[in-house]
Amino acid sequence: MNTDTITDVNTLKGGPLFGFWYPALPSGKLRPGTLQPLLMLGLPILLCRDRQGKVAAMRDLCPHRGMPLSFGRFDGERVECAFHGWQFDTAGRCRHIPALVGEGTALQTEKIGVTSYPCQEQDHYIWVYLPDGKGAPGTIPEVTKLPILSEPYQFFDLSLTYRCNVDEGVVGLVDPAHGPFVHQSFWWRSKASMHEKTKLYEPIPNGFRMVAHAPSQNSGAYKLLTTFYGGPLTTTIDFVLPNQRYELIQCGSLWISTRLTVTPTTDQECRADYCAAWNCFPWLPFGKFIFRQFTKMFLSQDMIAFERQAIGFRYKPSLMLVGDADMPAKWYYKLKAAHLASVQTGQPLDHPLKERVTLHWKS
Numbered sequence: 001m002n003t004d005t006i007t008d009v010n011t012l013k014g015g016p017l018f019g020f021w022y023p024a025l026p027s028g029k030l031r032p033g034t035l036q037p038l039l040m041l042g043l044p045i046l047l048c049r050d051r052q053g054k055v056a057a058m059r060d061l062c063p064h065r066g067m068p069l070s071f072g073r074f075d076g077e078r079v080e081c082a083f084h085g086w087q088f089d090t091a092g093r094c095r096h097i098p099a100l101v102g103e104g105t106a107l108q109t110e111k112i113g114v115t116s117y118p119c120q121e122q123d124h125y126i127w128v129y130l131p132d133g134k135g136a137p138g139t140i141p142e143v144t145k146l147p148i149l150s151e152p153y154q155f156f157d158l159s160l161t162y163r164c165n166v167d168e169g170v171v172g173l174v175d176p177a178h179g180p181f182v183h184q185s186f187w188w189r190s191k192a193s194m195h196e197k198t199k200l201y202e203p204i205p206n207g208f209r210m211v212a213h214a215p216s217q218n219s220g221a222y223k224l225l226t227t228f229y230g231g232p233l234t235t236t237i238d239f240v241l242p243n244q245r246y247e248l249i250q251c252g253s254l255w256i257s258t259r260l261t262v263t264p265t266t267d268q269e270c271r272a273d274y275c276a277a278w279n280c281f282p283w284l285p286f287g288k289f290i291f292r293q294f295t296k297m298f299l300s301q302d303m304i305a306f307e308r309q310a311i312g313f314r315y316k317p318s319l320m321l322v323g324d325a326d327m328p329a330k331w332y333y334k335l336k337a338a339h340l341a342s343v344q345t346g347q348p349l350d351h352p353l354k355e356r357v358t359l360h361w362k363s
């Protein structure tokens with residue numbers, strides 16, 4: 001075997017990337033006047049939606065004595081810590097310290113604050129920007145939008161927990177070779193349907209794109225679409241740092257747009273967030289339900305694979321990336337390293353893909 005095609009993965013692995021927007025929660029899961037604690041990149045985050053419906057994110061730790069603020073009360077304007085009742089507005093500024101009397105009341109409490117994070121809603125999701133060590137830059141890049149090609153459209157989201165570290169989780173988004181083994185099913189792939197594939201990739205900012213192509217003939221779901229709408233059908237798949245995979249399927253004016261992200265919650269666990277928007281099959285009864293169920297089945301197959309891999313990881317095996325099928329995984333590691341280098345040096349990101357590249361594999 002040509003050893004040039006083998007890369008030792010262990011030297012490439014690292015922690016999560018800070019300095020990016022991450023999806024935190026589907027918008028519908030946070031009602032006005034409520035709080036939601038969650039873990040993102042190992043950080044305790046508290047999401048809140050005020051009475052006006054505006055979302056905010058702060059560190060879920062009281063600056064007084066470290067009580068998670070999520071144990072406290074929220075009246076739709078201020079979060080009150082459950083320990084000594086300090087109150088914080090949704091920007092994280094302390095507005096009231098109940099125990100202070102006399103001269104103490106002159107204290108400018110708003111100088112005390114909880115770390116707050118940029119937070120916004122996009123594509124039915126609440127997103128939180130988690131800055132790197134240098135803090136949030138003056139201008140934060142926009143949240144990458146899910147391509148929506150026309151209105152009206154249908155939409156659903158779902159989330160699953162993967163027992164894996166960030167790198168294994170993200171590599172799972174770009175690894176084509178596990179398909180026929182992990183995702184065996186009558187409506188998607190089988191080992192028997194494996195065949196040779198040639199895919200063209202090109203660099204895009206912070207990522208790479210599998211250029212628009214006719215999707216795999218061995219996928220039952222795509223066959224169904226072609227049968228109903230006649231084709232030609234194309235699919236474009238993008239990977240974008242830190243953790244996002246977009247797939248856009250188009251057939252004339254019809255489209256299906258999906259996003260799958262894998263966000264680390266701890267160093268051993270990630271949350272996969274999937275959402276899909278589409279404008280085809282509007283006549284199909286329970287279309288959304290059926291699509292959601294199939295997707296859940298599909299993502300659960302990955303979840304089981306990660307659970308099994310975690311058993312192997314107890315023994316700290318050395319890992320490798322081999323051949324063209326593992327090339328997108330190599331690009332991910334290289335992109336990640338290039339991003340970190342660019343943050344360090346202040347120089348533009350040295351993209352690992354300089355031009356279009358053709359990859360060949362069997363799946």
Ligand code: FES
Pocket residue numbers: 062063064065066067081082083084085086
């Ligand atoms: S720990 Fe929060 S008020 Fe004391």
Ligand SMILES: [Fe+2]
Pocket residue numbers: 172178182183302
């Ligand atoms: Fe998968």
